[in-house]
Amino acid sequence: MISEVIKQEIIAIVGPDNVLDSELNRFGYSYDSSFVPLLPKNNPDLVVRPLTTDEVSRVMVVACAHEIPVTPRGAGSGRTGGSIPQKGGISLCLDRMTQIVELDLRNMMVTAEAGVRTIDLYNHCAEKGLFFPPDPASWKFSTIGGNVAENAGGMRAVKYGVTKNYVMGLEVVLADGAILKTGGKAIKNVTGYDLTSLFTGSEGTLGVVTQALFRLIPMPKRRGTLQVMFRTLDDGCRTVHTVLQAGVLPAAAEIMDRTCLEVVARHRKTEIDPEVGASVIIEIDGEDDAALETQTKRIEAAAKECGAIAFRAARSQQEAEELWAVRRGISSAVAALAPNRIGEDISVPRDAFPEVVRRIGEISKKHGLPIAVYGHAGDGNIHPSILCDLAKPGEEERVHHAVDDIFAAALDVGGTLSGEHGIGITKRPYIAGALGEIGIRTLKAMKAALDPKGILNPEKIW
Ligand SMILES: Cc1cc2nc3c(=O)[nH]c(=O)nc-3n(C[C@H](O)[C@H](O)[C@H](O)COP(=O)(O)OP(=O)(O)OC[C@H]3O[C@@H](n4cnc5c(N)ncnc54)[C@H](O)[C@@H]3O)c2cc1C
Structure with missing residues (x-):
């Protein structure tokens, strides 16, 4: 709990409108875009919204003097619970610093x-x-x-x-x-x-x-977007490597499995060919149209070599934007497919991408849990999404085992637990396996040197 005296000290720094302590407001800062359950223990005691670096500094002086935990927060779009307070204290939201x-x-x-x-x-x-x-x-x-x-x-x-x-x-x-x-x-x-x-x-x-x-x-002068359809996820994965080996470095290469494509089709009230099992969206860029044409030809050849069943280039900026909007919205769309969705973020060496995708398919069968697969195939970062109903008896345990197996598969092929979402709370139990004892000891030594009282975002990462 933060005393009234300390609260007044903070109000004197940022102004009364920027210190929120109603139950509703505290609840509003107790979750992010991860799957961490909503719990009253995750509420901060105060939400503080500074406007300047000087205000942030003065709030930290107060927090340090009274050993108050501080959890920094941006938009709360994090996927691993990073901005969820674990010991009450201050949720320090930087959303007013927009210059x-x-x-x-x-x-x-x-x-x-x-x-x-x-x-x-x-x-x-x-x-x-x-x-x-x-x-x-x-x-x-x-x-x-x-x-x-x-x-x-x-x-x-x-x-x-x-x-x-x-x-x-x-x-x-x-x-x-x-x-x-x-x-x-x-x-x-x-x-x-x-x-x-x-x-x-x-x-x-x-x-x-x-x-x-x-x-x-x-800024690249020209951009092009290509969409390629495959019978299998494996064909899609192989294409990305074949494209790279053909000497083309696309700006982006995103893969989606049949489950993702179906959810998109449902939203757009369209149908997808029953033969299609996966799609890869590729962005290319370059100096001029000729550069894009050369890349397009090489990508089309590589895709055909890997069994592509359909290939198209977006004909207008609007068409390209629609394809990317679909990809950007896929995470939220997939979440609507089941009462619960547990999404992961493993990252593996590029050449292990097809192998790890195959293993995820096996993990799905082993635990009887559908796992939708999409991700950044071009850089080996994949987001397997376990679709489940945690209210069903035994489901939570099955999901835990499936997550264990996914992380084990990633580490086994030389990959890591997170490509971009960080460790936060949700991957904390697995970090020792990824970094080893000496790795963790080194992280802790750095933390102790910079934050000896342990007030900054406590109970995250390890
Ligand atoms: C639909 C969707 C799609 C996403 N796609 C991607 C993606 O493609 N790639 C990707 O990398 N991520 C993605 N994310 C995850 C997320 O958006 C990113 O991690 C993003 O960088 C978090 O920014 P935020 O402002 O929301 O941070 P928050 O969620 O508020 O905080 C995230 C972490 O950063 C810390 N933090 C926030 N601000 C500061 C600060 N000023 N100083 C110090 N620490 C701070 C918090 O304490 C917390 O640990 C996605 C999330 C969603 C919901």
């Missing part, structure tokens, strides 16, 4: 506050012909702070990498309220430890990101 501070055209860099929505940053840069590539499917609502904290990926990671590949520097408020600035606009910088990388992907456990400096690249 794009500077677009530096000469250096091709942009500085944005933590609460800026990903899509707004993308559009702001695109207006000047500059490209901010990290594009999580949640980009219409996720925040830059959350993207940095989770090292978010997206569709275009195949060619353009993930958030960390663009972070040049950060402004971070540490657990004691000190304001740390890391990195900067110098492209080469090996002065001291790479603190920028340390905070990127640290899930709000080491500091509160208040601003980020990103490098940008020129």
Whole structure:
């Protein structure tokens, strides 16, 4: 519990409208987009919505002095419970910090506050012909702070990498309220430890990101979208490798199984060919139409070699956008297929992608649980979604065993537990198996050095 005196101290910093403590408001900050059940113990005691870095710093000074847990929060779109408070305290929501501070055209860099929505940053840069590539499917609502904290990926990671590949520097408020600035606009910088990388992907456990400096690249002049249909998921998986081996590096290559395609068809009131078992959507880009044409031909040849039964190129921007809107909406659409959906986020070496997809099929049969499969086939990041009804007797246990088997399969083929959603609460039980004792000891030593009182996002990651 936070005393009235401390609450007044915080109100003096951010103003009364930005401290929420009604039961309804506290409940509103007790969940995110993961499958963590709604429980009163996950309510924060206070929700605090600062406007400036100075306010964040002063709130952290108060929290540190009274050892109050602080859970940073952006849009709450996280998939692993990262922004769900585990010990009450403060939910520190950065959603009012929405300034794009500077677009530096000469250096091709942009500085944005933590609460800026990903899509707004993308559009702001695109207006000047500059490209901010990290594009999580949640980009219409996720925040830059959350993207940095989770090292978010997206569709275009195949060619353009993930958030960390663009972070040049950060402004971070540490657990004691000190304001740390890391990195900067110098492209080469090996002065001291790479603190920028340390905070990127640290899930709000080491500091509160208040601003980020990103490098940008020129916007590709032409883009094309292709959709390929296959009889089997395996054919789709193999195609992605064949395309890469044919010397084409697509911007994105996304796979969806029959279950995903059916749910899309149902929403759009269309039908899909009964022969189709999987689809791959590919984005290509380049300097001019000729570059796109060459890539399209090579991809079509590779797809045919792998047994494609239909191939089409979007004929207009609108058609392309529709295809990508389907892909972006698939996660929520699949969730509607069963009373419960447990979605995972394993990532494996590219050449192991077909194998792990096959194993997921076997795990589905073994436990008698439908598992829908979609994901970023181009970079080996797959989102198996277990469709279940946890109210049924024995179902929860079966789901646990299926999740255990999925993680074991990922680790067995040289992969990892999470490609982009982080560990948070939901994958905590598995991290020791992935990192080993020395790995965990090293993480804990870093945490102890930066947050000796353990107030920042406690009980996450391990
Ligand atoms: C439909 C859907 C699709 C998605 N698709 C993708 C995808 O393609 N790729 C992908 O990577 N993710 C995806 N996600 C997951 C999620 O959107 C990302 O993890 C996103 O980066 C989270 O941003 P957020 O602002 O919602 O953060 P939150 O959920 O609020 O927080 C996430 C974590 O970051 C910490 N955090 C938030 N802000 C800060 C800050 N300023 N400083 C320090 N720590 C902070 C929180 O404590 C928490 O641990 C998807 C989610 C949904 C619901």
